[in-house]
Amino acid sequence: MTSRDGYQWTPESGLTQGVPSLGVISPPTNIRDTDKDGPWDVIVIGGGYCGLTATRDLTVAGFKTLLLEARDRIGGRSWSSNIDGYPYEMGGTWVHWHQSHVWREITRYKMHNALSPSFNFSRGVNHFQLRTNPTSSTYMTHEAEDELLRSALHKFTNVDGANGRTVLPFPHDMFHVPEFRKYDEMSYAERIEQIKDELSLNERSSLEAFILLCSGGRMENSSFGEFLHWWAMSGYTYQGCMDCLISYKFTEGQSAFARRFWEEAVGTGRLGYVFECPVRSVVDDEGGKGVRVTARDGREFVAKRVVCTIPLNVLSTIHFSPALATEKVSAMQAGHVNMCTKVHAEVDNKDMRSWTGISYPFNKLCYAIGDGTTPAGNTHLVCFGTDANHIQPDEDVRETLKAVGELAPGAFRVKRLVFHNWVKDEFAKGAWFFSRPGMVSGCLDGLRERHGGVVFANSDWALGWRSFIDGAIEEGTRAARVVLEELGTKREEVKARL
Amino acid sequence: MTSRDGYQWTPESGLTQGVPSLGVISPPTNIRDTDKDGPWDVIVIGGGYCGLTATRDLTVAGFKTLLLEARDRIGGRSWSSNIDGYPYEMGGTWVHWHQSHVWREITRYKMHNALSPSFNFSRGVNHFQLRTNPTSSTYMTHEAEDELLRSALHKFTNVDGANGRTVLPFPHDMFHVPEFRKYDEMSYAERIEQIKDELSLNERSSLEAFILLCSGGRMENSSFGEFLHWWAMSGYTYQGCMDCLISYKFTEGQSAFARRFWEEAVGTGRLGYVFECPVRSVVDDEGGKGVRVTARDGREFVAKRVVCTIPLNVLSTIHFSPALATEKVSAMQAGHVNMCTKVHAEVDNKDMRSWTGISYPFNKLCYAIGDGTTPAGNTHLVCFGTDANHIQPDEDVRETLKAVGELAPGAFRVKRLVFHNWVKDEFAKGAWFFSRPGMVSGCLDGLRERHGGVVFANSDWALGWRSFIDGAIEEGTRAARVVLEELGTKREEVKARL
Known part of the structure; x- marks a missing residue:
């Protein structure tokens, strides 16, 4: 499948936009009608590693989860394109066994022997x-x-x-x-x-x-x-x-790894998804009834909780109601500095x-x-x-x-x-997070704060390997656990069964 | 609570057996009658970190799980005793952010700032x-x-x-x-x-x-x-x-960490447990009807799958039917060498x-x-x-x-x-795994093999930080995933809900 993302140039063909990737999801949705499929337990906005991890953890734990992704593919700022039998890493690439969250997933998905040295x-x-x-x-x-x-x-x-x-x-x-x-x-x-x-x-x-x-x-x-x-x-x-x-990268490319999360989530039967669906607004002012997410094309989705994994430099393009706290807004407005x-x-x-x-x-x-x-x-x-x-x-x-x-x-x-x-990518507005002087001490806690029914999660404000795939998984894990603790682990079903 | 495990000596009181620990579980069981509570989806034998991780993952994923533990406490070969306000680590102690599985859990349980330098x-x-x-x-x-x-x-x-x-x-x-x-x-x-x-x-x-x-x-x-x-x-x-x-240990001791897994599993409402319940035999010859685990005191428990986390040096004390494969038996008979x-x-x-x-x-x-x-x-x-x-x-x-x-x-x-x-402990028969010459190349694959409905999991045969708490969590994670893939993720419930 070919993504709209990425460019290729050869002397013969010149510059062309869009390259193939294992991360492209087709058809782009598995839901037909929001009334019929909703309401959702959780909506996850963003299908990078953070969103994929949250989605995987939540669906496995029994929650009916809707993933909304602006692009035509999973992986966010980490994805690979296989061209003429060779994988090119378009964004985040390298992993190591000293990176706890990503390595936990690598062993869990039995990919510890699917790595090659750079x-x-x-x-x-x-x-x-x-x-x-x-x-x-x-x-x-x-x-x-x-x-x-x-x-x-x-x-x-x-x-x-x-x-x-x-x-x-x-x-x-x-x-x-x-x-x-x-x-x-x-x-x-x-x-x-x-x-x-x-x-x-x-x-x-x-x-x-x-x-x-x-x-x-x-x-x-x-x-x-x-x-x-x-x-x-x-x-x-x-x-x-x-x-x-x-030093170490996936022999088959990042997108082969991202697909493991995706396939596990899909396999639960609890995942709804809509790709090519950028979000316009996130409204949480209905007095505990849920959070309403509106797509650019006007479609509306409602859930008990939202996990928002939109990167820092893109957050200001979304309308949040009630308005976000000052610390978040000032960090969003300053943005991180990585224009790699x-x-x-x-x-x-x-x-x-x-x-x-x-x-x-x-x-x-x-x-x-x-x-x-x-x-x-x-x-x-x-x-x-x-x-x-x-x-x-x-x-x-x-x-x-x-x-x-x-x-x-x-x-x-x-x-x-x-x-x-990545700099001109409207859904990234830069590459991996890198802090301005004073930004982490000033804003990290604020960026990690939830906002009513919305849990914010992204590698951009991870505690450990912030900016890395590892940090994305750290954050997706955290967000899923927050939701799991709040919505319970489906106690009513349990009691019925025990 | 005081465990039967461990010793303390002071000039005043001399040698006494049994020391206090946060890891002691009382009352030792939450089930009354096996007929009423069974059959179980999964029985996990052993409540060390491997068994705790498998139990946590399986209960969160919706499986009705029974944990059987020979001791009066969780933690296996890692547990701490708090004496006069100070935690003594009786076994496995140190952790680091370069240990992927344990660190993933440390951040997930928000204990990254609960460590102290040795x-x-x-x-x-x-x-x-x-x-x-x-x-x-x-x-x-x-x-x-x-x-x-x-x-x-x-x-x-x-x-x-x-x-x-x-x-x-x-x-x-x-x-x-x-x-x-x-x-x-x-x-x-x-x-x-x-x-x-x-x-x-x-x-x-x-x-x-x-x-x-x-x-x-x-x-x-x-x-x-x-x-x-x-x-x-x-x-x-x-x-x-x-x-x-x-270099780095838990400020409150290992047992405070182990309790996090325990409390999450208990909180699902899907966990049955019996402590002080050493296992005598594991029988899987009923033609797909399930695996029967018999305790030393004669109680019988049946489940679709068993996760057996008994350490290598103790495995030969359990009767398995059908008999285990040659590679496993020869490793069990040789044993590892750690008499620390x-x-x-x-x-x-x-x-x-x-x-x-x-x-x-x-x-x-x-x-x-x-x-x-x-x-x-x-x-x-x-x-x-x-x-x-x-x-x-x-x-x-x-x-x-x-x-x-x-x-x-x-x-x-x-x-x-x-x-x-640890050497005289009948449920450990040694400390952390350490290989004899040739043992890993000869037996590792065999030790990791399942045996019908029984999945064997223990840090003793982990791939990464084998012998460490990290390896125990790696193995518990692996075992839970094997069971999760085989028993499905409760598809029937899902379809009823979607």
């Missing part, structure tokens, strides 16, 4: 190419690359003589040490200013490229504390970051499989790695750009091709580009 | 005391301790120039690299023999004490591959091991809070740390012995007190001992 240094060029200006490259071994980044990241994170362990001992309880607030309020730029004299030019370029790869933002608007949070979640080491952030551009390039040099590169700050794609070999024998490179030097990859393909080429001039010709422009 | 080096003696003979001690800083163990463990694990990453890239898929089989078949002693010339005396003593702490066995009967598996799960580093294995002795000592020296020690090989307790400060202002030391120099702590308290004293001669007087003798 890095493969067993053949080909086997080097790291650092470009700090458009006229030259420095080549290093991957061991030297690791040492460069390890050294730079240790300087960056070492605010307490213990690489953050003292100021952030419990990353899920971020302000356990109240002093941590000051790091949350500090920007990347401010932290770099504190350590700039300790950094070599190569360390500084690599460090900035790496931390901007994490935030997708700019040095001035990315929170240093949020990076420290990723760092603590990863075990306070560079190797932990590499392992958790960019992720571009896949299939290139005609098989030896690039073992290549990694940083081109910063001059290039519009700053970090890339050899991520696979396509069935045609070409190398698949995955390339990242950030808001610090932003590109809209669909607007001028020549400029996108130039940015890919600048990563390793003369090393390859591009046979294919595949990407999703 | 180590506290902020005051007191603040040193590591290494004793390789009974006549002298070497004192080191904790930094030097870390460097000693890091160096030794890197030599021990570095079979591939990559500290195990190459031979064990996917620890949940242990024989992904078939060559790994040879490490699984290798004993600790054989591996030490390979590297003995690279190890200093202090490295070798510390290393042996540390790896025996992990296995609870002897150098000759502990599998090197199983240690590499722990190492890989921990991120292939010494620091990762310390973080995951011995864990002894808590409350000592009258508050400065020991920041002490750690290894006394090996001469002493019957080889590894200990300052683990807390009791309300009386004393230091709580947690001390471990292994089968390599075994002690039965309840048999001769003077000998136990001597072994505690030998850890740091002259440094303290013992005010209290608290322990559970």
